[in-house]
Amino acid sequence: MRRNKVVVAVAGITLALGLGACSGGGAGSGNGGASGDGGSEGASGEGGTVGVSMPTQTSERWIADGDAVESGLKDAGYDVTLQFAGDDIPTQSQQIDQMITTGVDLLIVAAIDGTALSGQLQAAADAGIPVISYDRLIRDTENVDFYVTFDNEEVGVQQATALLTGLGVLNADGSKGSEAGPFNIELFAGSLDDNNAHFFWKGAMDTLQPYIDDGTLVVKSGQTTIEQGAILRWAQETAQKRMEDLLTAAYSDGSQLDGVLSPFDGISRGILTALQNAGYGPTIADGMPIVTGQDAEIASVKLINDDVQSSTIFKDTRKLADQAVTSAEAFLAGNEPEANDTETYDNGVKVVPSFLLPVDVVFKDDIQSLLIDSGYYTQDQVESGQA
Numbered sequence: 001m002r003r004n005k006v007v008v009a010v011a012g013i014t015l016a017l018g019l020g021a022c023s024g025g026g027a028g029s030g031n032g033g034a035s036g037d038g039g040s041e042g043a044s045g046e047g048g049t050v051g052v053s054m055p056t057q058t059s060e061r062w063i064a065d066g067d068a069v070e071s072g073l074k075d076a077g078y079d080v081t082l083q084f085a086g087d088d089i090p091t092q093s094q095q096i097d098q099m100i101t102t103g104v105d106l107l108i109v110a111a112i113d114g115t116a117l118s119g120q121l122q123a124a125a126d127a128g129i130p131v132i133s134y135d136r137l138i139r140d141t142e143n144v145d146f147y148v149t150f151d152n153e154e155v156g157v158q159q160a161t162a163l164l165t166g167l168g169v170l171n172a173d174g175s176k177g178s179e180a181g182p183f184n185i186e187l188f189a190g191s192l193d194d195n196n197a198h199f200f201w202k203g204a205m206d207t208l209q210p211y212i213d214d215g216t217l218v219v220k221s222g223q224t225t226i227e228q229g230a231i232l233r234w235a236q237e238t239a240q241k242r243m244e245d246l247l248t249a250a251y252s253d254g255s256q257l258d259g260v261l262s263p264f265d266g267i268s269r270g271i272l273t274a275l276q277n278a279g280y281g282p283t284i285a286d287g288m289p290i291v292t293g294q295d296a297e298i299a300s301v302k303l304i305n306d307d308v309q310s311s312t313i314f315k316d317t318r319k320l321a322d323q324a325v326t327s328a329e330a331f332l333a334g335n336e337p338e339a340n341d342t343e344t345y346d347n348g349v350k351v352v353p354s355f356l357l358p359v360d361v362v363f364k365d366d367i368q369s370l371l372i373d374s375g376y377y378t379q380d381q382v383e384s385g386q387a
Contacts, residue, residue: 051104058086097120107124109132191234235270239266296313313362
């Protein structure tokens with residue numbers, strides 16, 4: 001049913017599945033701001049001060065983003081105030097309030113809840129402080145000036161395509177595969193307060209729906225709406241519990257689950273833990289369902305390398321950080337940043353000019369070329385599952 005793969009012995013799979021954020025800086029970046037949910041103040045620069053608000057350090061991805069943005073801004077000659085909000089909305093609001101009060105010249109914000117910062121952004125606008133929305137679109141306010149992100153709908157398309165490829169319905173080149181199903185699948189979505197979750201879901205479901213309609217794919221639980229699949233705050237433990245509940249409710253008759261659409265590697269690890277505990281696997285070759293992911297977190301890259309998780313989406317945070325710095329420099333020089341999308345991202349009040357970056361899907365065979373050769377991870381990090 002699936003591509004033949006070399007079965008790699010998985011030592012300590014439970015530990016690997018439970019890995020969350022690393023304590024140090026993310027791949028491809030420095031160590032600034034990674035020691036706790038506080039902040040770091042850059043060395044004195046000549047170009048002004050930029051406040052950077054990141055949502056959490058419970059995902060290594062956001063540590064990497066924060067470090068990369070801070071490093072790029074410092075290299076460009078700016079002071080930097082970097083804060084991580086610990087996935088707590090009031091904390092992020094307070095941190096941004098403090099940045100405005102202390103007189104930053106520009107804000108770069110990756111919001112926990114894209115609808116919860118209107119008061120802070122009004123204060124920023126009143127003070128003449130431009131706001132760049134970073135990766136997660138800030139909604140319901142006119143006071144967001146620019147958006148830097150990846151092509152989020154394409155992320156969903158690639159996740160769905162990776163699921164179909166892993167099942168053998170499609171070949172790697174997108175042509176029709178040898179498998180016709182029917183395959184039992186389940187669907188997971190991100191946190192509904194994150195605007196990106198809706199783009200991921202749309203791209204994925206637009207791709208999967210024809211296969212659901214013709215019976216190639218069967219969502220045995222019947223849970224096919226984003227509200228049913230949503231995982232608040234993208235939490236691994238919540239995803240594990242939902243997967244356990246789905247297995248109990250829909251698969252206790254002895255039927256087998258073949259694949260899971262997962263929008264994020266942390267969610268994927270929760271799903272895989274539930275599947276392992278239910279007797280699936282330990283590897284895909286041994287019957288572990290095809291599970292997708294996103295962010296190429298090192299713990300999940302190891303699982304892909306070990307034939308446990310099927311795929312992930314690689315969003316090179318170094319490129320996103322570079323674009324955020326480029327956009328910040330334009331604003332601080334009194335110019336408008338270059339946008340390559342001025343139609344897609346309507347935040348409920350206005351269409352926010354945006355710069356979209358491409359993404360890559362990573363199967364086991366892609367780890368070397370996309371992640372190691374690019375310098376994002378080392379071979380040792382992939383083998384150990386730690387960065």
